[in-house]
Amino acid sequence: MSDNKAVKASVDFEMIAALKDKTLCNVRTVTTFVRLTSDESAWQAVLEAAISHCENIAAGLSNQGYNVQSIRIVTNPYGEYLDISSLSTAAAGLATITDILNTLNEGKNSLRVRFAIGEAKTVREIALLPELIAEYGDLCNACVNVPANEIGVLDNELIEQCAETVQAIAALTPRGEGNFNFTVNFNCDEFIPYFPASYHSGEVKKGFVVGLETPDLLVNTLQHIHDNALLEGLTYQQSRHLIFNALHAALQYHIDIIDGCVRKLNAASDWRYLGIDTSPAPSKDCHSMVDVYKLLGVPYFGASGTVESSALLTRVFKSIENVDMVGFSGLMLAVTEDKGLAQATLDKEFDIPMLLTNSAICGIGLDTVPIPGDTSKDKLCALMRDTGTMAYRLNKPLTVRVFPVPELTAGEVTQFESSDLCNCAVLAVP
Incomplete structure (x- = not known):
């Protein structure tokens, strides 16, 4: 214990000067x-207030030196405010919302605005997606x-509907990229900030x-x-403790500043600040999580030692103090959003079972995983049941966001055109 205390003290002293660069924390x-609500005349005021509040918080964080990449709006379940009696009526409602958002951003040098229509709760709502x-x-x-029911068995009828939705989105959108906007949640709470897993019941209005x-x-x-x-000179246990x-x-330093800034900016508003998701959320524009694993001594993601390092990282993201943690607040392994993981698929360094193994430790599940375009409904359902069972058995939030890529088989390389996605090898579904 005394060794651990000495290590902690040296880290606090040695590290803090190197951590102050705010460009490292986006x-x-x-x-x-x-x-x-179903009253369309009220939509503009609600959406305008949301964008205005986001822009105010973003501007304040920017003044503190932090880069804000996007603002996002999440609604209550869409069946509560769109007319879902037919596809055309639901689409008409979304067209109205799109027009409102475009008008609100017209002429601005605005941040990227993303919108989530909320949770699909019924068979009808899922079928329209x-x-x-x-x-x-x-x-x-x-x-x-x-x-899941009282003995942990998942609602398989719902899973089958989700699998059919994944297949339909793949068929309807170029290169199957539309599945970037759809995910299946297991044991996920409200107020996840990241899309498309984000949802809320509507009890919190703002x-x-x-x-x-x-x-x-x-x-x-x-x-x-x-x-x-x-x-140097530390035992393995001491080195892991120091890391x-x-x-x-490093995280606590920046999160304290961000949290304090947001609370000050929000003090006079009628918006309820719910907290911070401490997940690293990698993208193609920053370092890969593979770089993190290598610096932890793992030669490549998927090698022996990967799970132990995943556990260490997860504990770090869960250890943040003095803030309200929301969402996943855990390790994220998003295959096609992370250039290192994408390259690792080309190098055949990991597979879906390895991702599932790490899902027992991390906090997001199977995220943005390209799979063969002809993957059967039965295999999709089994993959979802495996992931969902782990989520409820281990009491952690996990999701499945997979991309069946039309006409591609395992090992072939995607040709995604979305600016959010890296191209990688299609992974086999065992």
Whole structure:
């Protein structure tokens, strides 16, 4: 114990000067949660207030030196405010919302605005999603929450409907990219800031959360440790303890500033600040989580030692103090959004079973995983049941967001055109 205390003290002293660069910690999103009703005349005021609040928070964070990448709006379940009596009536409602959002952003040098129509709860609502997503894309993010019964058995009828939806989206959208906007949630709470898993019941009319992007901070912190030979002379346990405390200190330093800034900015508003998702949320524009694993001594993601490092990282993201943690607040492994993981598929360094193994430790599940276009409904359902069973058995939030890529088989390389996605090898579904 005395060794651990000494290590923690040295990390606090050695690390803090290297952690102050705010460009290492991006704010991926300021996400608002609003409630719409069937009264279309009220939609503009609600959406305008949401965008205005996001922009105010984003401007304040920017003044503090933090880059904000996007603002997002999440509604209550869309069946509560859109007319879902037919596809055309639902699409007409989304067209109105799209027009409102475009008008509100017209003439601005605005942040990227993304919109989620909330949770699809009924068979009818789920059945409408493929066509709505195909037409409205990033302004039609949606999720389905699959429950489990008292002995942990998942609602398989709902899973089958979700599998059919995934297949339909793949068929209706170029290269199957529309599945970027749809996910299946297991044991996920409300107020996740990241899309498309984000949803809320509508009980909170005006709430918001902050989501981060921190792989650059993690990599620079670990590189600082190695460059300054801080691990020399330590036992393995001591070195792991030092790394844990260094990463914790790095994140805590910036999260304290961001949280304090947001609370001050929100003090006079009628918006409810719900907290921060401490997940690293990698993207193609920052360091890969693979770089983090390598600096932790794992030669490549999927090698022996991967799970142990995943557990260490997860503990770091869960260790943040003095803030309200929301959403996943855990390790994120998003295959096609992370250039290192995408390259690792080309190098055949991991597979879906490895991702599932790490899902027992991390906090998101199977995310943005390209799979063969002819993957059967039965296999999709089995993959969802495996992931969902782990979520409820281990009491953690997990999701399934897979991309059946039309006409591609395992090992072939995707040709995605979305600016959000990296091209990678299609992974076999065992």
